Amino acid sequence: MSPALDLVANGSSPTNGHASNGHSATKKPADGFSTRAIHIGSEADESTGAVIPAISLSTTYKQNGIGIHKGFEYSRSGNPNRNALETTLSSLESGGAYALAFASGSSTTATVLQSLGPNAHIVSVNDVYGGTFRYMTRVAKENQGLETTFLDLENAGEEEVLAAIRPNTKLIWIESPTNPTLRxxxxxxxxxxxxSHPSHPIVLVDNTFLSPFYSSPLLLGADIVLHSLTKYVNGHSDVVMGALILPEHHEELTQKLRFLQNAIGAVPSAYDSWLAQRGAKTLGLRMKAHGRNAxxxxKALEESPYVAEVIYPGLASHPRNELAWKSLSPHARKWIDTLSPASSDPASPPADGFPYSGMISFRIRSSASNSQLQTADTFLTSLRxxxxxxxxxxxxxxxEHPAQMTHGSIPPAERALLGIGDDLIRLSVGVEEEEDLIRDVLGALEKAVGSA
Ligand SMILES: Cc1ncc(COP(=O)(O)O)c(C=O)c1O
Known part of the structure; x- marks a missing residue:
């Protein structure tokens, strides 16, 4: 394998379409996830030696002659901090070569859908993120004539998927795990x-819930990965931002999206890009802690008499536990293999579960005296x-309580079909101490169900 290809295979392509990428084929190709997160796109400043990049607030850049400059003209088209973040992201998402950052996950979605042009068709997973559903059905449909077929992509057979694809189907939209039922x-x-279909739709995966640490969709055949960087990649709840990452063979598509990134202009600020790059440096550390804690x-929830069902793909009780295991990113799998003694069958998931990001949903039992909604409310307000x-x-x-909060705009009948009842609670497990979190959850359950 040539050095360039080797780098691409490790998700650290030297080419990101930016003059200022800085990172080069001199990086060792075998660098692991956290090494890439810390070093790729983060070289010491040549002029000052600063190890951490300065925040470049200038909106415009001096030209030494018309069109003669150092790679930057105007900050919407390119900014040193945004470019550096894009370089980091292109290396973090394994199989990626190009990355484009946007002002939010939602504007990232909007830019992708606008790239499809008029009267296109999409096949989308049926319980897609509500904001994506809203953009597809209320904005792209009304303004672009875009039609979307929502399909249960978890269970649909090959014939059903092929039958849903039309001559004008340009995109398959996957989100996995789905929100909040983690299908x-x-x-x-x-x-x-x-x-395999003659329409050759591109396949996009919204990888927000797993982050580039637990899942590498480009290595599984996806054409584009989307992230709401607002979530795990930034990881500190202080930036709203989104990104796309594409593999090396999609240079043309990247150029089309980069044109729209500049033309539509939903770009992140230099300060937010700087913050997100700082956050991304600890993504591997954080995702390990999120996964272990979750x-x-x-497991503690599964043992509680006050819980009817726990949904966590890393548990053996999850219906797609084997798929979760099979589709782990190579770096997550390597780390998890170090946690427990080698199983007799490496193809089978560990019987006692494995870390799989930080999201859990569970169904709380009703207390004798209260409705499901009241019980859920008491649980949520008893947490410390x-x-x-x-x-x-x-x-x-x-x-949070999906039925009343994140998914409150879905009509009750549809919510019921998706399994989003008043008993469903979603947890985003952070990186605090494990025993404190368990004590907190069990204490609130006792209060809401045990003593009510
Ligand atoms: C899976 C998923 N995709 C996309 C988005 C949209 O991202 P943003 O809030 O950054 O616009 C969200 C937001 O919650 C999300 O959960």
Whole structure:
């Protein structure tokens, strides 16, 4: 393998379409996830020696002659901090060569859908993130004539997926795990079916819930990965931002999206880019802690008499536990293999579970005297460390009630079909001490169900 290809295979391509990428083929190709997170896109400043990049607030750049400059003209088209973040992201998402950052996950979605042009068709997973659903059905449909078929991509057979693809189907939209019921889509299977169809739709995976640490969709055949960087990648609940990452063979598509990134202009600020790059440096550390804590909390919930069902793909009780295991990123799998003694069958998930990001959903039992909603409310307001709040992926633990909060705009009948009842609670498990989180959750359950 040539050095360049080797770098691409490790998700650290030297080419990101930026003059200022800085990172080069001199990096060792075998650098692991956290090494890349810390070093790629973060070289010491040549002029000052500063190890941490300065925040470059200038909106415009001096030209030494018309069109003669150092790679920057105007900050919407390119900014040193945004470019550096994009370089980091292109290396973190394994199989990635190009990255584009946007002002939010939602503007990232909007830019992708606008790239499809008029009267295109999409096949999307049916319980896609609400804001994506809203953009597809209320904005792109009305303004672009874009039609979307929502399909249960977890269970649909090959024939059903192929039948949903039309001559004008340009995109398959996958989100896995889905929110909030954490259903898993077999990305490799859907990508292979999609690519076998004469319409050749591109396959996009919203990888927000797993982050580039637990899942590498580009290595499973996806064409584009999308992140709401607002969540795990930034990880500190202080930046709203999104990104796309594409593999080396999608240079043309990257150029098209980069044109729209500049033309639409939904770009992140230099300061937010700087913050997100700082956050991304600890992504590996944080995701390990999120996963370990979530597994421990999920097991404690499974043992509680006050809980009817725990949904965590790393648990053996999850219906797609084997798929979660099979589709772990190479670096997550390598780390998890060091946690427990080698199993007799490496193809089978560990019987006592494995870390799989930080999101858990569970169904609380009703107390004798209260409705499900009242019981859930008492649980959520009795928590001391988990904050009752929307969003996810920050270092602090959060808890929410999907039926009344994140998914409140879905009509009750549809919510019921998706399994989003008043008994469902979603946790974003942070990186606090494991035993404190378990004590917090069990204490609130006791108060809400045990003593009510
Ligand atoms: C899976 C997923 N995708 C996309 C988004 C949109 O991202 P943002 O809030 O950064 O616009 C969200 C936000 O919650 C999300 O959960």
């Amino acid at each position: 898993l889509i077999d990305i490799a299977r859907v990508a292979s079916i999609a690519h 597994l421990a909390v999920a 460390l988990f904050t009752l709040a929307e969003s996810l992926g920050g270092v602090e633990s959060l808890a």
